[in-house]
Amino acid sequence: MQRRRWILRLEILTGITLVLVVWSATNAKTSAPISAAASADPPSRTVTPAATLILYPVWTRKYLCESNAYYAGNPQAGKTIRFQTPIEVNPNRVPHVLEAMQNYEAMTEGLITFRIVDSDPAVGLVFVEGDALDRDAKPGCGRVTSERDPQSGFAFSATSDGVIHSRLYVHLGSVACDPAREGFQRSSIAEHELAHALGLGSHFPGFTGIEGISLESLVTLTALYRVPPGTPVSEMCEGNPIYYWLAPPM
Numbered sequence: 001m002q003r004r005r006w007i008l009r010l011e012i013l014t015g016i017t018l019v020l021v022v023w024s025a026t027n028a029k030t031s032a033p034i035s036a037a038a039s040a041d042p043p044s045r046t047v048t049p050a051a052t053l054i055l056y057p058v059w060t061r062k063y064l065c066e067s068n069a070y071y072a073g074n075p076q077a078g079k080t081i082r083f084q085t086p087i088e089v090n091p092n093r094v095p096h097v098l099e100a101m102q103n104y105e106a107m108t109e110g111l112i113t114f115r116i117v118d119s120d121p122a123v124g125l126v127f128v129e130g131d132a133l134d135r136d137a138k139p140g141c142g143r144v145t146s147e148r149d150p151q152s153g154f155a156f157s158a159t160s161d162g163v164i165h166s167r168l169y170v171h172l173g174s175v176a177c178d179p180a181r182e183g184f185q186r187s188s189i190a191e192h193e194l195a196h197a198l199g200l201g202s203h204f205p206g207f208t209g210i211e212g213i214s215l216e217s218l219v220t221l222t223a224l225y226r227v228p229p230g231t232p233v234s235e236m237c238e239g240n241p242i243y244y245w246l247a248p249p250m
């Protein structure tokens with residue numbers, strides 16, 4: 001009798017202990033922040049053009065401002081302008097153009113793409129071999145112009161929503177220059193002129209002439225094509241602290 005009562009007490013004690021253990025475990029589960037977060041809906045993030053551009057280094061935003069948004073040949077100063085992709089291109093069998101295009105497609109992982117056409121597109125690029133002129137109008141290595149005449153100037157025309165609707169001519173090589181031998185690699189001059197045509201109007205460090213696809217030109221072009229055409233960037237270009245808090249303006 002005495003023994004049975006003792007066993008009964010033991011059972012009651014075990015029961016109380018079990019209840020306490022379960023209660024504390026449940027309590028810990030509901031109060032621990034990591035479990036609370038897991039049970040809630042994940043926070044949604046709005047990816048605006050500004051939120052995209054802020055992820056890029058300060059120098060990218062600076063080059064994007066200078067070489068595209070505020071390039072003298074941009075008819076809508078303060079807004080980005082670029083082609084819609086895929087961009088129609090008539091390579092005209094000019095050597096190493098296909099290689100340069102493939103390099104851009106591969107290195108931007110399909111962000112910048114081209115469609116090869118046999119005739120000159122209404123909007124897009126036409127390569128011309130052998131009549132490139134330097135700035136001083138002497139035979140040169142490469143030049144982008146708005147008209148087929150290699151002496152015509154270079155400016156973009158764009159719709160009000162920032163889409164380039166020009167047919168641009170990319171002249172490669174002349175009696176004074178074999179582009180395949182002049183650049184760092186055989187497609188480098190073609191890549192450089194292609195970068196101009198894609199929207200980088202002016203040179204900047206790392207985008208100077210014979211280096212072909214460089215980190216600086218590639219990242220700046222990637223930023224340009226990652227955001228919609230016509231993205232207003234005047235605040236960014238004027239050094240707005242929101243855009244420059246990560247590092248001081250260059």
Ligand SMILES: [Zn+2]
Pocket residue numbers: 192196203208209
């Ligand atoms: Zn150039």
